[in-house]
Amino acid sequence: MRNNSNVDGPGQLMRDISTLPQEKAILTTAPDVPPTIERHHPVLLQVSLETTIKLTKLTSSHKYEQWTFNNTVPGPFIRARVGDVLELSLTNRDETGNPHNIDCHAVLGPGGGSAVTTVSEGDTKTGRFKLLCPGLYIYHCAAAPVPVHIANGMYGLILVQPEDDATHHLSRVDREYYVMQSEFYYEPPEKDETGKPSSIVEFSYPNGLREEPDAVFFNGHEAAMTRDKPLKARTGETVRIYFGNAGPNLTSSFHVIGSNFRRLYRDGDLVSAPAQFVQTTTVPPGGATVVDMEMVVPGTYTLVDHAIFRLEKGGVGYLNVSGDSRPEIYQGTDPPAPCVGCKLHP
Structure with missing residues (x-):
């Protein structure tokens, strides 16, 4: 018994x-x-x-x-x-x-x-x-x-x-942010009797079934964290991002251009010792992770899925870091500037 x-x-x-x-x-x-x-x-x-x-x-x-x-x-x-x-x-x-x-x-x-x-x-x-x-x-x-x-x-x-x-190993940080990646699937816009396309698009089940997204975004829509609404920090601060991938289909290769993850709590595990100095982390649909970054040099840091063609579908966000320049760490003949048409380094 x-x-x-x-x-x-x-x-x-x-x-x-x-x-x-x-x-x-x-x-x-x-x-x-x-x-x-x-x-x-x-x-x-x-x-x-x-x-x-x-x-x-x-x-x-x-x-x-x-x-x-x-x-x-x-x-x-x-x-x-x-x-x-x-x-x-x-x-x-x-x-x-x-x-x-x-x-x-x-x-x-x-x-x-x-x-x-x-x-x-x-x-x-x-x-x-x-x-x-x-x-x-x-x-x-x-x-x-x-x-x-x-x-x-x-x-x-x-x-x-x-x-x-x-x-746990979750240390105190200066700033915390909430970021989720997801995809959207929609049909081409319908046209009215004059041939003008509608401004409204509707969900596409076939596109979802084929795992062919029309858009890949951070935080639910295009430009949620870009020029008008970037994340912000100052040099000398540690920034933590709680990152989730809603999918529903794509695995994310989360990366922040210009930084690395000083501490990475893989799969949202707060009990095990974190990995250190990680460049890119894989987050599956339905998964989450926690990353800490130490901001050393001022400038714009770019959040991407490093399956990089997804950038063309909207998968980009910015972290603007203010503070004094650090020429002993980062310098060039000319000041930092974006290339023509660049979506990564505004």
Whole structure:
């Protein structure tokens, strides 16, 4: 006979929850990250997400209906701590009639929580999940057809901090940013009776099935982190990027031109010692990683997927670093300048 003496009964989680203080999670939109959790005790961490449909300026010439969590792509960044009970409430405000849910890779149990959070239009579902595993994880909608929900924008990141400083190698840094890579698949724009193409493009299931994206972006749309809205830092600072790859198809070869990853927490692993001085890291669809960079020389640093033709599909972002020049480290006959037509070094 199996010994069940160490297995919690069905009411154990409820009893645990009744003793926990409640805390509303601080949610941020990319590229911002919530502040570090300083407390040393678990809480009932309340997270409210809503599903919406949003017509977004996807590229300079095209608009697209994105499916979102909290009206943003990627969805909000969630920061928690090992031992917290995540109280996740999902409200479906999608007026198309599609059901939605949350598959959170940090959650242990059927569907990563999707089995108890599937919600119809106009309703709310709530699940409670004890967070046992530290790390950086993807969450996404897993309602059928799953690839369509992800391809249209339903994904985000959750960071589960370890319980105490002695159990991890994640050092303090000066700045933290939230970046997600994903692809979009769409049909050519329809034309009106005069032959003028529409400004709106629609999702293409065949392109997704063939794994032939029309666009590859950081943070949900073209130019999310380029000339008008670059990431920023100063020389002497350490910058951390929490990077996720929503896919749904392509593996990312994440690289920052002009820097290397002083510390790399592969696959979002915060417990093992990080790799050091890494040039490029591979992040699969549904995966995440944490990279630290020490900014030594001022200038523009370029975020890319080093499967470099994806640059031509929009896969680029900038990190502008200000500060005094360092000729003992970097100098040339002429000051740094972009080449004609360059998309990498503005």
